Structure formats: structure tokens, C-alpha cells
Amino acid sequence: MLPLVLDQVSFTVNGKTIIDRVSVEITEGPRTVILGPNGAGKSVLMRLCHGLFAPTSGSITWQGEANGRKRQAMVFQRPVMLRRSALANIVYGLKLAGVSPRERQLRARDVLEAVGLENVADRPARVLSGGEQQRLALARAWALGPEVLFLDEPTANLDPGSTREIESLIGQVRASGTKIIMTTHNLGQAKRLGDEILFLADGRLVERSLVSQFFQQPASAEAAAFIRGELPWS
Amino acid sequence: MGELLSAAGEAGRLIGGLDPKLTEIVLLSLRVSLTAVVLASLLGLPLGAAVAVARFPGRQPLIVLLNALMGLPPVVVGLLVYLILSRAGPLGHFGILFTPAAMVVAQTILIVPIVAALSRQVIEDAWQEYHEQLRSLGAGQFDSAATLLWDTRFSLVTIVLAGFGRAAAEVGAVMIVGGNIDGVTRVMTTAIALETSKGDLPLALGLGIVLLSLVLGLNAAAYWVKEAAQRRYG
Numbered sequence: 001m002l003p004l005v006l007d008q009v010s011f012t013v014n015g016k017t018i019i020d021r022v023s024v025e026i027t028e029g030p031r032t033v034i035l036g037p038n039g040a041g042k043s044v045l046m047r048l049c050h051g052l053f054a055p056t057s058g059s060i061t062w063q064g065e066a067n068g069r070k071r072q073a074m075v076f077q078r079p080v081m082l083r084r085s086a087l088a089n090i091v092y093g094l095k096l097a098g099v100s101p102r103e104r105q106l107r108a109r110d111v112l113e114a115v116g117l118e119n120v121a122d123r124p125a126r127v128l129s130g131g132e133q134q135r136l137a138l139a140r141a142w143a144l145g146p147e148v149l150f151l152d153e154p155t156a157n158l159d160p161g162s163t164r165e166i167e168s169l170i171g172q173v174r175a176s177g178t179k180i181i182m183t184t185h186n187l188g189q190a191k192r193l194g195d196e197i198l199f200l201a202d203g204r205l206v207e208r209s210l211v212s213q214f215f216q217q218p219a220s221a222e223a224a225a226f227i228r229g230e231l232p233w234s
Numbered sequence: 235m236g237e238l239l240s241a242a243g244e245a246g247r248l249i250g251g252l253d254p255k256l257t258e259i260v261l262l263s264l265r266v267s268l269t270a271v272v273l274a275s276l277l278g279l280p281l282g283a284a285v286a287v288a289r290f291p292g293r294q295p296l297i298v299l300l301n302a303l304m305g306l307p308p309v310v311v312g313l314l315v316y317l318i319l320s321r322a323g324p325l326g327h328f329g330i331l332f333t334p335a336a337m338v339v340a341q342t343i344l345i346v347p348i349v350a351a352l353s354r355q356v357i358e359d360a361w362q363e364y365h366e367q368l369r370s371l372g373a374g375q376f377d378s379a380a381t382l383l384w385d386t387r388f389s390l391v392t393i394v395l396a397g398f399g400r401a402a403a404e405v406g407a408v409m410i411v412g413g414n415i416d417g418v419t420r421v422m423t424t425a426i427a428l429e430t431s432k433g434d435l436p437l438a439l440g441l442g443i444v445l446l447s448l449v450l451g452l453n454a455a456a457y458w459v460k461e462a463a464q465r466r467y468g
Binding site: 050080 | 363364366367369370371372373377381384385387466467468
């Protein structure tokens with residue numbers, strides 16, 4: 001399904017430009033981390049790629065085709081759990097994806113075990129802890145067997161322990177052959193989980209570099225300022 | 235004061251002794267209003283969910299209309315249903331005027347807007363929280379509406395009970411289309427109106443007590459069910 005190609009993509013709401021003529025080709029392989037200050041448009045860019053928003057101008061294509069909805073999934077900053085059991089939340093996603101009833105149960109059980117939630121399979125999803133809910137959200141997305149997984153600040157609301165668990169699970173998802181595209185605030189996380197950085201500022205794609213290069217010698221002044229400003233907090 | 239006390243005492247004896255006349259009136263009231271609330275829920279809940287989830291031209295005027303119709307005066311509904319069901323009316327050939335069926339029709343019309351407008355509000359609030367997640371999982375509008383109806387089920391119970399309370403307590407519509415015929419279409423509210431004007435205060439008061447306790451009991455039950463369910467499911 002990859003490469004994902006954005007050609008001069010802009011997104012405007014009520015006359016305010018959120019994403020400004022972004023062109024980029026995202027290929028299979030490297031883990032892509034979208035970085036940038038608050039309000040740079042990271043989440044919006046990701047939603048455009050995922051198909052939740054339509055670009056105001058420009059085009060987004062998957063392997064040259066406009067519709068790439070099928071084999072991609074997304075994990076949001078705040079997981080939205082349905083008012084039913086943990087297992088049923090995963091089954092729900094599989095049902096919408098057209099998986100047969102028998103297969104749904106098997107796959108849901110498997111993926112719950114993979115994220116270490118098999119012992120809460122029958123508990124209502126909404127009473128699970130924040131970390132467990134995010135693992136469940138990751139499981140729900142992973143169960144769909146996506147070629148590309150988008151993660152929008154997946155650990156922004158979690159404590160360090162839960163963050164470690166999610167990071168290690170992202171590693172497993174990646175090992176299963178899924179392309180990872182994520183945003184984060186946390187520069188340490190960007191170093192740990194990223195291979196390449198897309199740096200956004202004011203809705204523009206300012207820089208694209210390998211992680212090692214980005215942190216040692218950023219090519220743009222904006223990125224250099226961002227790293228200086230953020231490092232004490234990371 | 236003495237009259238009130240003796241009436242209350244007599245009312246207590248009628249209720250305690252399961253007075254056949256009083257029982258018959260109470261049972262008919264329940265039959266009519268419960269049927270109406272079931273029909274109104276079957277119509278109003280999907281309507282509320284559809285308006286909450288779908289975007290179509292004229293949606294906002296429709297919401298305003300539904301909200302306004304919550305305040306429909308029962309006597310006006312009674313009059314309209316009377317005109318439609320009377321011998322010369324468009325549905326006169328069914329011959330259901332002055333039967334419990336006509337009362338069910340009138341009460342259903344009265345409470346469909348209540349169920350639809352209030353459920354629209356509840357479901358739209360949930361939609362704000364869910365819509366990105368549901369769209370990301372590939373849910374269409376129909377799937378989303380069905381999912382939200384199920385996920386807001388505890389709040390919807392309260393709405394349905396509000397509808398029941400309105401149906402059971404109204405007098406104008408059932409008086410006009412039912413005719414308050416003894417043993418056929420006499421329900422609690424019409425009986426109270428009649429017995430009060432005749433001066434048979436004990437029966438009127440007895441019915442009043444039953445009506446109040448019924449509405450109170452149902453709402454207490456609904457409240458605890460909702461509380462318990464929300465503690466359990468989050």
C-alpha cells in the first residue's frame with residue numbers, strides 16, 4: 001500500500017491555514033516520527049493521512065490510489081472505549097472490518113494476550129486504567145492487521161510505567177511488519193522509537209532527517225530552536 | 235382538613251383492598267401508557283440517533299422542531315387525533331375512536347418528540363467523543379447510530395421513563411380521543427378529573443396516590459439501575 005504520497009497538501013479551517021502545502025513521500029521501512037511544537041499541525045497532518053479529514057487542496061495517494069482506508073489503523077491520544085467488555089471492543093473493530101464471527105473471537109483473544117490483557121478480557125473496557133485502555137486501543141488497531149499504524153501522541157496521558165509498556169508494544173507491532181507513523185511531544189521517545197523525523201512548524205514541513213542527524217545537527221533553524229527549547233523537559 | 239383526612243383514609247382502604255374498579259382503571263392506564271412508550275421508543279430512539287449522527291440539509295430546523303414539539307399541548311394532540319380518527323376523518327374507517335387504541339396513538343404522538351429530542355442530545359454528545367474513533371474503524375452512519383444507541387443505553391432509559399411519566403400523567407389527549415368511558419377507556423387521569431367533579435374524593439385521591447407512587451417508583455428504579463450500571467460499566 002505504501003508509499004504514501006502527499007502532494008502540495010493544504011488544510012484550511014475558517015480561513016486559517018493549519019497545513020500549508022506539505023509534500024512528502026512516506027515509504028515502507030523506517031519508523032516515521034512527526035515532531036513539532038504545539039499547534040504545528042502534527043495531529044491534523046496525521047488525520048489527513050488517515051483519511052479522517054479531506055485536504056482543502058493537494059492530493060494524498062497510497063501507491064498512486066486515492067483510497068487507502070482499508071489496511072491502516074489509528075491509535076488516538078485519548079482512547080475511546082465502547083461501553084462493553086475489553087474483548088468486545090476488539091471484536092467490534094474486527095466486525096466492522098468484515099472478519100467472520102469465529103475468526104473475530106480467535107483473533108481478539110490472541111491480540112489481547114499479545115498485549116497482556118487476557119486476564120481482563122471480560123471486564124468492561126471503561127473501568128480499566130488509563131494505561132490498560134491505551135494498550136487495549138493498540139490491540140484493537142493491531143487486530144486489524146494494518147500495513148500502516150498511525151499513533152497520535154499515544155503516551156501523552158500515561159505514567160512512565162505505562163509509557164514503557166506502550167513503547168515496547170509499538171516495537172512488537174513494528175516487528176510484525178507494520179509501518180509505524182507517530183507523533184510525540186517527547187524527544188526521548190522520538191529517539192527511541194523513530195528512524196526518521198518529519199519536523200513541522202506552522203503547518204509547513206520544515207525538515208526531514210534521520211533521527212541521529214536531526215538531533216545532532218538539525219538542518220533548519222526552527223528545528224534547532226525546538227530541540228534547544230524542549231531538551232530540558234524531555 | 236377533616237374531609238381530606240377521611241378521603242385519604244378511604245383511599246388507603248381502596249388501594250389496600252385492591253378495589254376492583256380502581257384496579258381496572260390502573261391496569262388500563264398502564265396498558266395504554268406502556269404500549270405508547272414502547273411505540274414511541276421504537277420510533278423516537280432511532281430518529282434521535284439518526285438526527286444526531288447524520289448531516290443533511292434542514293437538520294437544524296428539524297432539531298428546533300423536535301425540541302419545540304416536546305411542549306405539545308396534550309389537548310391539541312387529542313383534537314388532531316380526534317379529527318383524524320373520527321368517522322369523517324382520513325383514518326375514520328378503522329373505527330378506533332373512543333377505544334384504548336386511539337389513546338395509545340395520541341400518547342405515542344405526544345411522547346415521540348420527547349424521546350427523539352432528548353435522545354438526540356445525549357447521542358450527539360457521545361458522538362462528539364466517539365466519531366473519530368468510529369470513523370477510523372470504518373463505521374458508516376448506520377453502524378455509528380446503532381453503536382451509540384447501545385453505548386448510551388443507561389441515559390436513554392431515563393429518557394424513556396420521562397416519556398412514560400408524560401404519557402401516564404397527561405389527561406387532555408386521552409380524554410378527547412378515549413372519551414372516558416367507564417370500563418372501556420377510563421384511565422387514572424380522566425377518572426381523577428371526573429371523580430373530583432362528582433365529589434367522590436376518596437377514589438380520586440386513591441388514584442392520585444397510585445399514579446404518584448407509580449411514577450416515583452419507576453424513576454427510583456431507573457435511577458438505581460443507571461447508577462449501578464454506570465459503576466459497573468464506566
